[in-house]
Amino acid sequence: MTLTNVPKGHVATIVTHLEMLEAPILAETESSLSMIYWPNPDVDQYLALFRKVGEPWLWISRLLMNRNELEAILRQPTTEISLIRKGEHIVGFAELDFRETGQCEIAFFGLVPDMNGKGHGDWMMSQVLKKAWRDGIDRVWLHTCTQDSPRALPFYQRTGFRIFGQEIGTMEDPRLAGLFPETAGPHVPLLS
Template identity: 40%
Template sequence: MAITHNSATAPLVHGFHAVAPGDLAAVVTALEMHEPPAFLRRLAVEPDVPLQLVRWHDCAPDRYRLLYQRIGAPWLWWSRLALDDAALAAILHDPLVELYAVVDRARVEIGILELDFRTPAACEIAFFGFVPKATGQGFGKWLMRRALQRAWAGPAVAGDQATTTRVWVHTCTLDDPRAVAFYRGQGFVPTARFVEVFCDPRSIGLLPADMGALHPLIVD
């Protein structure tokens, strides 16, 4: 999802708005920072975390989708599942997009980090998360520290690139309800809010019907 401060041309009228059967609506919050947080400038003594960040170069679309779905299906992540191989590969193989898998000591992929530098001087933390069994263990702060280190360092490609002046992320009401508080705790500031309406990925076969139990599937 590409979000800018001009994503919405007019505010919604106050009140209830019908959402068609087979669709979903989510409130999206965009958060950003314009300088590295103070904790990045301090020498950190971190606890031993049994994880490693591994760069995936030229990742095959099917391999990506498998990890993406393992992490995102409970939260109804869908946008990358709707892309065909060519469209997905064009993003993943762009030199200004950096994809990392988080692997445990058994070399099993349990998390994802995707950084998008395609907008000059900006970095979007496009995807960030862990499989359900790896959540609640404090790994999020470990991964966010590495995400911000990479984001503020700028893209790892040859040539002149604008210095990063903005790092941003977005979350929505389909995500873990702790997400906004977590991002704020890492130095992000909420800057904009949008309502997104889209086809329910379960209604069009992108995800199983039993995913996202907190958001019932409603069809005709």
């Protein structure tokens, strides 16, 4: 085994890439939640929801992105974003990326912290996979990492995704950079 020191002020992560090469048979699941398409989301509203869902897991990719670049992604006809609602409250979102012919990447998939661990993920994934597996799609894929919920990787595998690769990396700790409070991501060591 080769060990590499993580520099102070940084976070190490293992990214796991998973794929599904045929549409699964989806069980009908019930939920008090609903999913609605979110056409042309406002960048500020999108970032507020991204932060609300992703802060516990230190999601930073979209927070670091140039505003014009993010807006271009959100306006792409190949980007589809759905809101997850509980009554009138928005409690999560899913973002699908159809830029590559024959493929759908589940770019983001998540619920706000107080909705996690309550069994809503099965319903949500079922809805997302129904949207992803459309005519002409022969691969659906996503990635997760060690900064995500410890339940994420087993959940994706249980829903039919298979691992096809892993990467190891480090990044500046977003808590020390002021993007999140130091209390965010308590499962990730803070090396200040």
